[in-house]
Amino acid sequence: LVDNPDVSPYKLTLHLWIAFIILGLLTVQAARVFWPLGKGTGSSPVILKIFAVWLFLTIGYGGIVAGMDAGLAYSSFPDYNGALLTESLQSGQPILPTVFVEPGAVQFGHRMAAYALLVLGLFAYRQIKNEAPLRQLLPLLLAVQAGLGIITVHYSVPIWSACLHQVNAAL
Numbered sequence: 001l002v003d004n005p006d007v008s009p010y011k012l013t014l015h016l017w018i019a020f021i022i023l024g025l026l027t028v029q030a031a032r033v034f035w036p037l038g039k040g041t042g043s044s045p046v047i048l049k050i051f052a053v054w055l056f057l058t059i060g061y062g063g064i065v066a067g068m069d070a071g072l073a074y075s076s077f078p079d080y081n082g083a084l085l086t087e088s089l090q091s092g093q094p095i096l097p098t099v100f101v102e103p104g105a106v107q108f109g110h111r112m113a114a115y116a117l118l119v120l121g122l123f124a125y126r127q128i129k130n131e132a133p134l135r136q137l138l139p140l141l142l143a144v145q146a147g148l149g150i151i152t153v154h155y156s157v158p159i160w161s162a163c164l165h166q167v168n169a170a171l
Contacts (some may be wrong), residue, residue, distance in 0.1 A: 009067025016063040035133050051124035058113040059169050065110045070103035071157040077150050144168050
């Protein structure tokens with residue numbers, strides 16, 4: 001890592017996912033201590049489970065973006081240097097595997113996953129019980145995440161915004 005700090009984007013994503021699984025398990029354990037569940041079924045609405053899975057996948061896609069420096073492929077928002085699609089997606093190449101191997105298409109895929117996450121997050125927010133601790137943070141975290149993603153792309157991935165984007169994803 002000293003002379004060649006690059007690592008496979010897929011190995012980086014696996015590493016990121018393992019870190020987030022550990023962080024998630026620690027968070028669940030802390031929540032059990034600080035906010036013990038009262039009487040009830042303890043089951044969550046399906047939309048919350050879908051949101052959690054999609055969040056996990058979107059974070060993983062972010063690992064691929066970071067691993068192949070795909071954030072540098074296009075530095076405009078909401079378009080791709082004036083186009084609605086990246087060059088590789090306009091070229092007629094098959095979408096799969098292009099959205100996992102070509103940097104511009106990877107950036108496109110992460111953006112599309114993030115848009116879907118925003119929508120799912122708003123639906124999930126409506127399903128969270130009003131008395132749930134920190135309920136009001138979800139829309140704020142989603143908005144901050146979107147803003148940090150836009151800033152990160154627009155300014156060609158400054159390290160401070162890329163790090164804040166990852167920290168906010170963890171929150």
